[in-house]
Amino acid sequence: MLTKFVSLLWSLFMLTSCVAQHPCDIVPGTFDSWMQGATSIDVVVVGGGASGLSAMKQFQGGKRKVNSVVLLEAQDYLGGRVKTVRTSIEATGKTVLTEDGAEWVHGGRTTDLYRLAKKLNGLAPDTKTWNIFFNRNNGAKASPLGYNIRRNLMKQCETKKIITPYFQKPDKGFGQCFIDRFDQTYKKLKAPAAEKEAWYFYNEQMVNKDQGTDTWLNISARDALNFRGADQWDQWKNGYDTLINYITKSIENSKLKLNSPVCRIHWDNESTDRVLVVTKDGTSYLAKHVLITVSIGYLKEHRELFTPELPTTYTKLLEDVHLGVADKIQLGWDKPWWGNKYLDLTMIWTEKNLPAEQEWLYGIMEFLSIHQYPEMIQAFITGKYAKLMEDLPEETVKSDIMQLLNSVMSKTLQKKGLSAVPEPIFFRRTTWGLHEWSYGSYNSYVSPVGADNGLKTRQPLAKSVKNSYNKQVLIWGGEALSTTRYGAVDGAMAVGKTMAIKIKNLLA
Numbered sequence: 001m002l003t004k005f006v007s008l009l010w011s012l013f014m015l016t017s018c019v020a021q022h023p024c025d026i027v028p029g030t031f032d033s034w035m036q037g038a039t040s041i042d043v044v045v046v047g048g049g050a051s052g053l054s055a056m057k058q059f060q061g062g063k064r065k066v067n068s069v070v071l072l073e074a075q076d077y078l079g080g081r082v083k084t085v086r087t088s089i090e091a092t093g094k095t096v097l098t099e100d101g102a103e104w105v106h107g108g109r110t111t112d113l114y115r116l117a118k119k120l121n122g123l124a125p126d127t128k129t130w131n132i133f134f135n136r137n138n139g140a141k142a143s144p145l146g147y148n149i150r151r152n153l154m155k156q157c158e159t160k161k162i163i164t165p166y167f168q169k170p171d172k173g174f175g176q177c178f179i180d181r182f183d184q185t186y187k188k189l190k191a192p193a194a195e196k197e198a199w200y201f202y203n204e205q206m207v208n209k210d211q212g213t214d215t216w217l218n219i220s221a222r223d224a225l226n227f228r229g230a231d232q233w234d235q236w237k238n239g240y241d242t243l244i245n246y247i248t249k250s251i252e253n254s255k256l257k258l259n260s261p262v263c264r265i266h267w268d269n270e271s272t273d274r275v276l277v278v279t280k281d282g283t284s285y286l287a288k289h290v291l292i293t294v295s296i297g298y299l300k301e302h303r304e305l306f307t308p309e310l311p312t313t314y315t316k317l318l319e320d321v322h323l324g325v326a327d328k329i330q331l332g333w334d335k336p337w338w339g340n341k342y343l344d345l346t347m348i349w350t351e352k353n354l355p356a357e358q359e360w361l362y363g364i365m366e367f368l369s370i371h372q373y374p375e376m377i378q379a380f381i382t383g384k385y386a387k388l389m390e391d392l393p394e395e396t397v398k399s400d401i402m403q404l405l406n407s408v409m410s411k412t413l414q415k416k417g418l419s420a421v422p423e424p425i426f427f428r429r430t431t432w433g434l435h436e437w438s439y440g441s442y443n444s445y446v447s448p449v450g451a452d453n454g455l456k457t458r459q460p461l462a463k464s465v466k467n468s469y470n471k472q473v474l475i476w477g478g479e480a481l482s483t484t485r486y487g488a489v490d491g492a493m494a495v496g497k498t499m500a501i502k503i504k505n506l507l508a
């Protein structure tokens with residue numbers, strides 16, 4: 001009897017754990033009760049990341065202030081993919097600051113964001129000096145000549161004249177340009193033949209890193225060319241959330257609702273020309289316009305958010321744009337064990353003999369000291385390797401990465417008289433691919449097929465959806481809509497601002 005009961009419980013457990021749960025699966029109430037209890041409002045902003053917050057700032061300022069507005073954020077903090085983490089370390093009594101998401105003020109020094117960061121005196125001084133290593137995965141020195149291949153090929157493939165033939169229909173993919181030019185460029189660099197395959201793989205992974213893609217052939221060559229702005233490496237000295245706190249200060253507190261996931265959007269109703277927006281706890285709003293700033297990953301994963309379904313013209317576009325996965329793995333010690341400076345370690349895989357369960361490590365190409373901590377390092381991991389890593393328990397990730405560090409830094413350890421890399425006192429890894437409010441990381445990217453289908457710019461994605469009353473009720477926001485700065489904070493902010501102005505005009 002007891003055995004039967006236990007087995008029943010186990011079956012129930014298996015059944016529930018197999019069905020993916022999402023906080024929005026169950027919402028109390030019915031359409032009628034939500035309609036009855038709804039608060040009338042001009043605008044609902046869905047999502048409190050850089051884009052949604054910039055829109056709110058625009059609504060709250062300028063000539064035509066919009067007062068009847070609320071921002072609904074699913075999580076317990078504002079910033080979304082800008083997420084500064086402060087951890088107190090018991091062993092040292094210090095608090096360290098790390099970034100799960102955005103870290104650098106990219107885009108060059110002429111962007112509004114850079115100017116704002118300067119005005120706020122928010123940027124960290126760049127006084128770092130580095131211990132630079134080029135190592136093979138077994139610890140032997142690698143030739144730095146191979147390293148130049150990346151910059152060299154990037155420069156070529158970002159040149160309009162060179163990349164244009166790659167997107168004359170059919171779009172052949174950004175990676176094809178690198179593939180075609182690798183051999184010749186490698187030869188010119190006079191880098192060792194024995195490392196050629198390893199630098200090829202490095203190069204491929206670094207391009208994947210920029211987008212979070214599984215393969216560099218998945219990135220439309222045209223979309224890659226559209227992206228503008230230098231990868232500036234300026235950092236916020238007190239965390240990226242300095243920016244979020246600054247924007248938030250200009251917004252009335254009562255208009256920002258945390259822990260308020262939007263779970264239902266009824267955008268075309270018989271009884272009203274407005275949109276019914278319902279949050280997880282059944283709170284509802286009847287809005288003239290809804291600005292949706294959730295990630296493209298979330299939109300793809302949760303189409304049931306909308307009733308009726310979104311028009312097929314829009315859902316088709318969603319099939320052509322994707323959100324890549326990139327994660328960070330961070331480790332810290334009380335002092336740097338590799339030298340007395342910040343670590344800059346580039347590694348290449350000259351030997352690929354990992355057991356299947358450790359193959360995710362092939363996605364690691366470098367370790368760099370982070371923020372203002374010479375004793376902390378970070379590795380990026382992207383695409384399919386990031387997804388493999390996310391499925392592993394944290395302890396396994398930690399022990400695998402330590403094993404890799406011990407191997408790749410074996411010569412340095414010997415020189416320092418260390419038998420092994422000391423046990424870290426800080427460890428953190430992100431899991432953006434599995435994140436239930438993001439489903440991906442930085443760059444939304446257009447596939448080659450997507451570009452051929454008409455996504456030559458991001459404009460089609462920005463086209464708002466009209467209801468049966470011919471009202472533009474669903475307005476889109478978020479980084480994915482920026483043709484030139486997708487996947488970046490400044491791009492997300494610019495889109496938020498533009499869309500808020502659009503809504504102001506619609507309300508006028």
Ligand SMILES: Cc1cc2nc3c(=O)[nH]c(=O)nc-3n(C[C@H](O)[C@H](O)[C@H](O)COP(=O)(O)OP(=O)(O)OC[C@H]3O[C@@H](n4cnc5c(N)ncnc54)[C@H](O)[C@@H]3O)c2cc1C
Nearest residue numbers: 047049050051074080081102103104262478479487488489
């Ligand atoms: C690992 C990583 C590193 C990065 N590095 C950089 C960098 O160095 N420099 C740079 O410029 N950019 C970087 N980025 C990219 C940058 O963070 C994003 O492009 C930008 O923050 C996106 O802002 P957003 O407002 O468009 O989207 P998000 O920040 O994703 O905001 C969307 C918000 O919507 C919320 N949401 C989702 N679903 C719902 C729902 N149903 N109801 C209510 N709310 C919902 C989410 O919780 C989130 O807060 C990085 C990102 C990652 C992940």
